Amino acid sequence: MKPERWKILKNKLFTYQVGFTSxxxxxxxxxxxxxxxxxxxxxxxxxxLHVPDYAHELxxxxxxxxxxxxxxxxxxxxxxxxxxxxxxxxxxxxGTTPDEINDICKRISDTYExxxxxxxxxxxxxxxxxxxxxxxxxxxxxxxxxxxxxARFLKEAGFxxxxxxxxxxMGFFETQQECNDCIWVFDGDLAQRSMQYVVDQAPDVDAIVxxxxxxxxxxxxxxxxxxxxxxELEAAIGKPIVSSDTALYWRIFKSLGTAPIGSHGQLxxxxx
Numbered sequence: 159m160k161p162e163r164w165k166i167l168k169n170k171l172f173t174y175q176v177g178f179t180s181x182x183x184x185x186x187x188x189x190x191x192x193x194x195x196x197x198x199x200x201x202x203x204x205x206x207l208h209v210p211d212y213a214h215e216l217x218x219x220x221x222x223x224x225x226x227x228x229x230x231x232x233x234x235x236x237x238x239x240x241x242x243x244x245x246x247x248x249x250x251x252x253g254t255t256p257d258e259i260n261d262i263c264k265r266i267s268d269t270y271e272x273x274x275x276x277x278x279x280x281x282x283x284x285x286x287x288x289x290x291x292x293x294x295x296x297x298x299x300x301x302x303x304x305x306x307x308x309a310r311f312l313k314e315a316g317f318x319x320x321x322x323x324x325x326x327x328m329g330f331f332e333t334q335q336e337c338n339d340c341i342w343v344f345d346g347d348l349a350q351r352s353m354q355y356v357v358d359q360a361p362d363v364d365a366i367v368x369x370x371x372x373x374x375x376x377x378x379x380x381x382x383x384x385x386x387x388x389x390e391l392e393a394a395i396g397k398p399i400v401s402s403d404t405a406l407y408w409r410i411f412k413s414l415g416t417a418p419i420g421s422h423g424q425l426x427x428x429x430x
Contacts, residue, residue, distance in 0.1 A: 174201070220252050230270045242277070297369055408425050
């Protein structure tokens with residue numbers, strides 16, 4: 159049971175308290191990004207999963223999937239109102255279907271009396287909420303088995319996946335290793351260039367999906383994720399963009415019953 163004291167507002171540091179977890183060996187931007195678009199009465203806390211010798215293999219996610227429940231247990235005990243799992247791959251690493259992931263999230267949420275949202279499934283929920291059917295997937299830095307796994311997941315969710323490709327498929331890198339060596343951070347113009355490439359291949363889709371958590375350097379060198387770019391990218395390509403980070407934050411705000419501040423793309427703006 160969640161400690162009773164957290165049900166009393168005066169006992170909490172913030173009106174709305176959010177717990178995030180990220181893959182091992184990644185200093186994750188989610189808590190910082192989420193706070194930047196939240197009101198002052200929202201707090202965020204991060205907790206990395208501990209997996210020694212982690213190498214970003216899908217099999218390692220399968221072997222450590224149980225750590226996600228441990229994370230929610232800890233966050234519930236500490237007074238989190240909702241928990242978010244960063245990283246799209248976890249929803250498909252075991253060959254699970256969208257319905258199975260939904261059941262897992264519901265079970266964990268009910269067990270620890272704290273809503274639990276997985277980024278990869280939040281994309282599905284966001285697309286459904288928007289009434290989207292035909293989609294294309296910008297699979298950014300994803301390795302081929304990651305790319306194909308999430309493409310399968312989206313198809314099983316019932317979407318018409320017209321086109322999908324990663325940066326290497328698009329010709330922005332000669333090899334996957336060259337892409338990997340960027341460690342998820344890319345030149346700023348690659349965000350719009352890759353979005354436009356995908357739209358050119360699939361011009362009649364309802365929305366562009368972006369998996370993973372890619373970062374693009376702005377003029378001063380600071381890396382930014384899609385949540386900081388979605389408004390200008392949507393204006394440039396003329397399509398809604400549903401990225402893993404934006405969808406996760408959208409779903410968290412919905413569970414909290416509050417909304418982001420500032421100007422955003424179509425998905426987050428729908429809450430304002």
